[in-house]
Amino acid sequence: MEKKLLDLQNKIYNYHNSKEYKYDIEYSPRISFSKIGDLYEVIFYGQGYDDDHTVHSYNLEPEEFNFGFCAFQDFLIDNPKQIISLIFNGPDAGANGTRDWNFNRIINSNVVFDNLKKFKVALTDVGDHNQSVIGEYGEENGMIAKLVSKMPNLEELELPSAPDESFFELPELKIQHLIIQAGYDHQNFIENLSNSSNLLNLKTLDYTEPFDHFGDLENEEFTSFDKFQKLFESNVFSIENFHIKLRENRINEEQLEKLQKIKKIQLLHIKTEPAKYVRI
Known part of the structure; x- marks a missing residue:
């Protein structure tokens, strides 16, 4: 699993580091992880938008800025069993004052995170310029319920949007x-x-x-x-x-x-x- 995670980090780094766009430690995406027994806590840092969840990350056009987030979700879909904790964080960046976290890629897959105990998405700090929200174009539309339904043993949930009914x-x-x-x-x-x-x-x-x-x-x-x-x-x-x-x-x-x-x-x-x- 460590090799898979390191390979993923290298792919994300190489994708987001070119002659035109140098890797930026403040904004460019990355992952980090900790081994907990036989399981892993994995942290993603970056922006959370996904323009088209039906396109696999490795088929994205060159220089797509959301490759890191999409590639990480595709990795999770293929490797769900060893994840005990998932944390999403990123820079105070967004569009029109909104920082969307769009998990349609996971929701529209058949993945189930049987061992996941903790799921956290960055909250909004009172000094942020961008409001962090779960959803697409600022609309939650039941995304949280669809996510949680794939996490049957979840014990801790931290989110920047309220779920619907x-x-x-x-x-x-x-x-x-x-x-x-x-x-x-x-x-x-x-x-x-x-x-x-x-x-x-x-x-x-x-x-x-x-x-x-x-x-x-x-x-x-x-x-x-x-x-x-x-x-x-x-x-x-x-x-x-x-x-x-x-x-x-x-x-x-x-x-x-x-x-x-x-x-x-x-x-x-x-x-x-x-x-x-x-x-x-």
Whole structure:
């Protein structure tokens, strides 16, 4: 497996290093890996767009900038059994302020990651210029549910987009730790979670509402307090010592105290002030 991974890295490097386009350590794609017993944690660094998932990476035209991401996905499709952890990260780069992570190549394959325990895609930092999201052209369209359906033993999931309701229609999941940033649209995540019955092993939840970078979002774009109240009244937090982090919402101190009284769990509320450019 080590030889396959090193060969893949060399192919990615050679493809993205030419006389016209020198390899750039800040932006050019690469992989790194760690051996964990007989399994591997693999980290991809680069951009996550895929113009045509039906074209195998080795048939892409020369100088296609997304070769690294496509080649890595094709590698995973051919070598799923030895992967225990998958992490996707990359530079603060995108198109029109959006950094898409498009996993249609994996979704439209027959691959199943039987041993995968952790799946993480880069979150958006409050100082980023580009919003990181799962999907195609900024639309999630059930991509997360389709991905997770190929990961039957997943225990930790970290994503920069909220899944739609189809995620909560999957058969019982083994996820214990869930970190979700809502991205551009919370897709009724909190309400869908409160109605769910497929996350019985959940121990921690870290949930971020849509980023209000410049303080210009309307209240309607955030989850209302009554939806959070419904979640706390549900059976989702049935595990003892459940820990929840809520970020970037419009809940006030009085409402937070009310939530804490409903369910005696560890509740951490995290708020970031809107950013602003300093004018000269």
